[in-house]
């Protein structure tokens with residue numbers, strides 16, 4: 001079984017994240033990048049499935065130079081190899097362009113049984129790339145999966161949304177997983193040493209036969225006009241209880257139309 | 260800010276990141292409650308083992324990490340910054356593996372070492388006895404040869420991981436004649452006749468069990484003797500040279516944790532209308548604490564680089580253990596002082612650090628014994 005797991009390198013959510021002034025794209029240089037935490041669940045699930053079916057796990061990312069670190073993390077956890085799509089023309093690509101490029105990359109990898117992704121990236125958070133990819137590749141798509149298994153050519157998955165459904169699809173399929181599906185492993189020191197020797201290929205747009213005009217900021221269907229920093233949190237209001245605390249609380253909530 | 264570390268390779272940088280990640284997520288939040296309840300964090304040790312941290316300095320042909328002591332000790336320091344009990348567990352385990360790694364035959368190493376360093380098993384080191392502490396050569400546990408076995412009888416004291424470990428590296432007397440009559444044995448936890456006392460009720464490190472170990476005619480096959488008969492005491496002392504470096508690194512980590520807690524508290528806490536760090540009396544105390552931690556770190560790294568280069572390092576290991584643990588005691592004492600009344604209660608960790616630092620001046624050779632080692636070396640070899 002050949003599994004491609006999509007890994008995204010994102011600015012550490014614990015740090016102060018900012019945008020470039022010129023084009024309002026995410027500043028990926030000023031903060032430490034990490035493998036999107038939600039993608040760690042996809043890597044873990046891929047490793048578990050590959051482990052029980054003696055499969056192969058390929059970590060795929062699209063992003064600037066530094067995003068190879070997301071692949072490295074997946075390799076340290078146990079993935080077999082990596083593919084990094086990197087090209088200056090990709091800067092500012094929207095979800096449509098991203099899914100286009102990733103679909104071409106998955107096509108080039110070839111003979112893929114399963115594509116696993118996180119349920120969203122911890123930076124953009126649109127959750128649309130898996131569905132777009134499935135459409136482009138003609139794969140079945142199961143989103144927001146909290147439990148899954150693969151048997152022969154059939155994926156069985158429990159989808160957790162407003163209702164819980166158990167669905168089946170024939171491979172090749174693309175599955176996005178939630179943070180309920182497993183407990184991602186830490187890399188081990190052996191994994192760290194082994195990752196050094198694992199193959200990582202670097203592909204440009206030309207390698208994928210994608211024209212530069214189809215991607216990047218100029219090709220994006222929407223443009224960010226402005227960004228505003230979330231206002232600083234203000235000090236809350238403290239109600240001192242002089243025997244009438246309950247009344248004061250109720251009055252406060254009523255004044256804000258909560259009750 | 261994490262402690263700036265020398266990373267000889269990018270992989271070592273990733274190793275330090277891994278240790279910090281595991282430490283922050285799995286160790287730090289559990290330390291306080293586990294030390295209060297005295298629950299041994301077996302699962303944490305397993306995770307540490309599976310992450311490859313229980314065999315870092317051992318060769319890769321037996322499944323170790325093949326890392327220099329300089330790297331291994333910094334890992335211990337990072338662990339100790341987050342939970343001293345776990346760092347001590349790693350250090351004692353590494354100590355317990357050492358006699359086999361250094362003195363085992365090729366066959367013995369191949370047979371037992373991979374399981375010991377791969378992280379599934381944990382070890383204990385049994386040298387001290389109720390009546391033989393600093394004077395370990397006076398130990399009286401007997402190992403009597405009986406055909407293809409030795410029969411071990413006696414009582415070991417103060418054994419870290421007693422009752423929890425999977426294997427016990429035991430020093431016992433195969434003949435009279437003081438330090439020359441001692442041999443070393445690798446005893447599995449399920450050996451018949453092996454039993455354990457209830458854990459000591461200690462001042463600190465309560466999540467790390469310390470027990471008496473009773474050996475009642477424990478039959479150990481001769482193939483489990485490490486080194487020749489009579490070599491045991493030399494093996495024990497050489498193992499302790501390395502072990503003392505581990506304690507120096509752990510004490511440094513404890514000091515670092517106390518320093519970090521103190522600096523952030525002193526920046527927050529205001530008295531006389533200003534943060535207490537700006538009162539010179541407090542600022543200078545913090546400066547002395549930083550100097551003490553950094554000099555401790557420099558000393559253990561110097562000793563480690565001598566060891567890594569294959570040079571003699573017993574003297575430097577004793578100096579590092581002596582200074583790092585004395586410094587940790589002083590730094591943790593001053594940390595309580597920086598916190599004032601808040602330092603004396605269990606709502607902040609410095610009270611615990613203070614209790615944990617004390618034992619570092621005692622185990623793996625008291626600091627009096629370190630001075631004895633250093634003085635003897637000066638007498639024999641000069642400066």
Ligand SMILES: Cc1cc2nc3c(=O)[nH]c(=O)nc-3n(C[C@H](O)[C@H](O)[C@H](O)COP(=O)(O)OP(=O)(O)OC[C@H]3O[C@@H](n4cnc5c(N)ncnc54)[C@H](O)[C@@H]3O)c2cc1C
Pocket residue numbers: 351383384385386387389391392393394416417418419420461464469618621622623624625626627628631
């Ligand atoms: C928490 C804990 C964990 C431990 N873990 C282990 C373990 O895993 N394995 C193990 O084998 N042991 C272990 N020990 C034992 C430890 O190594 C001994 O406690 C230590 O070596 C001191 O021995 P003692 O307690 O018998 O003290 P003693 O030797 O009785 O010393 C009492 C005092 O006399 C001083 N003294 C003794 N002789 C001299 C001298 N010649 N000159 C000057 N001063 C001297 C000592 O410095 C000390 O201050 C542990 C101890 C503790 C507390």
